[in-house]
Amino acid sequence: MPEALFAILRATMGFYSRHIFPRLMDWVMSSQDFQRLRTDLLQDARGEVLEIGFGTGLNLVHYPASISRLSIVDPADLLPKRVSERIATVSFPVQAKHVTAETLPYPDRRFDTVVSTWTLCTIPNPVQALREVSRVLKPEGTLLFLEHGRSDDHTTAAWQDRLNPIQNVIGCGCHLNRQIDRLITQAGLRIADLDRFLLPGVPRLAGEMYRGRATPCPA
Numbered sequence: 001m002p003e004a005l006f007a008i009l010r011a012t013m014g015f016y017s018r019h020i021f022p023r024l025m026d027w028v029m030s031s032q033d034f035q036r037l038r039t040d041l042l043q044d045a046r047g048e049v050l051e052i053g054f055g056t057g058l059n060l061v062h063y064p065a066s067i068s069r070l071s072i073v074d075p076a077d078l079l080p081k082r083v084s085e086r087i088a089t090v091s092f093p094v095q096a097k098h099v100t101a102e103t104l105p106y107p108d109r110r111f112d113t114v115v116s117t118w119t120l121c122t123i124p125n126p127v128q129a130l131r132e133v134s135r136v137l138k139p140e141g142t143l144l145f146l147e148h149g150r151s152d153d154h155t156t157a158a159w160q161d162r163l164n165p166i167q168n169v170i171g172c173g174c175h176l177n178r179q180i181d182r183l184i185t186q187a188g189l190r191i192a193d194l195d196r197f198l199l200p201g202v203p204r205l206a207g208e209m210y211r212g213r214a215t216p217c218p219a
């Protein structure tokens, strides 16, 4: 009997992660506050750009038209029709690959800009992914990041730790309690700017934001 129960649970979670979660995520993360943050961050993208954890393509319209190309990686193929329609609206070339950020299929020093928005919370091995980001960035290149993560407030952080297993399930792998700046420096990148703030309209547990820029350390 437990096997039958596990099979039903697996099927339910499979349906949820393929059909319900992407629509929910797309709806929540396209609100005005999210859009304003995306525009502010991405105005600094330039040249050859890589975005990790592309999701449903909500960043696309916020890139400056002047970027020369956007490469995107995400192991999942979320809402493919919606993503194709969004890609069709931009004037720069877009190349998609369904691979993980932990093993990027690009040569060293290929990109001027790497972008990560609300993605380091979900990548199973974020430090390995960030090491890959450092490898594929040109020495003068920049990682632009906009992520939610661990609170500096001890009480909030304790609740983030407690509720993390539940968030893992309902957020399809999302962690509430990752200290984003520490992950970035652990991977050998240097943080040039870091802005911490609370995302309006989002519960504090998931609204503790880390926004900034990081650069590869000189070899």
Ligand SMILES: C[S@@+](CC[C@H](N)C(=O)[O-])C[C@H]1O[C@@H](n2cnc3c(N)ncnc32)[C@H](O)[C@@H]1O
Residues within 6 Å of the ligand: 025, 029, 052, 053, 054, 055, 056, 057, 058, 059, 073, 074, 075, 076, 078, 099, 100, 101, 102, 116, 117, 118, 119, 122, 123, 124, 125, 129
């Ligand atoms: C919360 S969504 C954010 C989507 C998008 N970055 C945005 O700002 O709307 C997290 C994304 O990370 C992707 N992801 C999960 N594991 C990944 C990995 N190992 N490498 C790259 N992306 C991953 C998920 O498929 C999902 O699209």
